[in-house]
Amino acid sequence: MKLLDALKWRYAVKKMNGTKIPAEKLDNILEATRLAPSAFGLTPYSIIVVEDEETRKKLQPAFYNQSQVVDGSAVIVFATWTSVTEKEVGEYMADIAEQRGVAVETLNDFAGYINGSLKNLTPEQASIWAAKQAYLALGFGLVAAAAEEVDATPMEGFMPDAVDEVLGLKALGLHAAVAMTLGYRDAANDYLVNAKKVRRVNEKLIIKK
Numbered sequence: 001m002k003l004l005d006a007l008k009w010r011y012a013v014k015k016m017n018g019t020k021i022p023a024e025k026l027d028n029i030l031e032a033t034r035l036a037p038s039a040f041g042l043t044p045y046s047i048i049v050v051e052d053e054e055t056r057k058k059l060q061p062a063f064y065n066q067s068q069v070v071d072g073s074a075v076i077v078f079a080t081w082t083s084v085t086e087k088e089v090g091e092y093m094a095d096i097a098e099q100r101g102v103a104v105e106t107l108n109d110f111a112g113y114i115n116g117s118l119k120n121l122t123p124e125q126a127s128i129w130a131a132k133q134a135y136l137a138l139g140f141g142l143v144a145a146a147a148e149e150v151d152a153t154p155m156e157g158f159m160p161d162a163v164d165e166v167l168g169l170k171a172l173g174l175h176a177a178v179a180m181t182l183g184y185r186d187a188a189n190d191y192l193v194n195a196k197k198v199r200r201v202n203e204k205l206i207i208k209k
């Protein structure tokens with residue numbers, strides 16, 4: 001499907017039909033989220049993939065019992081780092097050095113620039129900043145799912161602390177920021193399946209100067 005056709009086809013599915021997504025499609029969607037850009041390239045989040053049915057059942061109450069959590073095929077939780085320090089920046093520099101085949105010392109100025117930018121953020125500001133990056137990855141995931149003709153529902157209707165608890169995220173230095181469920185629409189039972197897509201009209205949304 002062409003990109004715009006895929007984006008017109010997709011919608012935030014309310015009722016999924018329990019069909020499993022082929023592993024290759026799931027991998028492609030995850031790879032697209034991995035390719036999302038982030039500020040400095042730091043990717044201050046992890047992407048938690050929950051296919052296991054029992055774990056999804058445990059997650060459902062934390063998602064205010066939204067049915068897609070169990071009727072879908074996978075729940076993807078974008079969980080931000082609870083602390084962004086020189087340690088994480090150092091690990092990122094090591095990754096760049098390894099993957100680009102350069103000496104890590106050549107990245108000292110870059111590391112200093114990132115550390116200088118981040119050190120003035122309060123923990124709350126750092127958390128909001130990290131969440132912005134995670135939402136961008138969510139966007140890439142939603143587009144990739146549409147391109148794979150897999151349904152996806154973006155979700156922030158959940159209790160973050162409860163999701164952290166079920167998935168043991170606190171111990172990993174992570175906090176649930178946003179999520180999406182992946183699966184296939186239950187066309188017979190989803191009240192939104194034929195609903196016209198509503199967006200602000202071009203003239204109001206896009207301001208050309």
Ligand SMILES: Cc1cc2nc3c(=O)[nH]c(=O)nc-3n(C[C@H](O)[C@H](O)[C@H](O)COP(=O)(O)O)c2cc1C
Pocket residue numbers: 010011012013014066153154155156157158178197
């Ligand atoms: C960040 C975000 C969080 C959302 N949270 C939920 C949610 O928890 N449950 C749900 O059913 N839909 C959720 N939605 C879906 C929106 O209601 C939906 O994307 C919007 O109405 C536009 O419709 P469309 O995606 O079907 O085109 C969320 C969307 C976004 C972008």
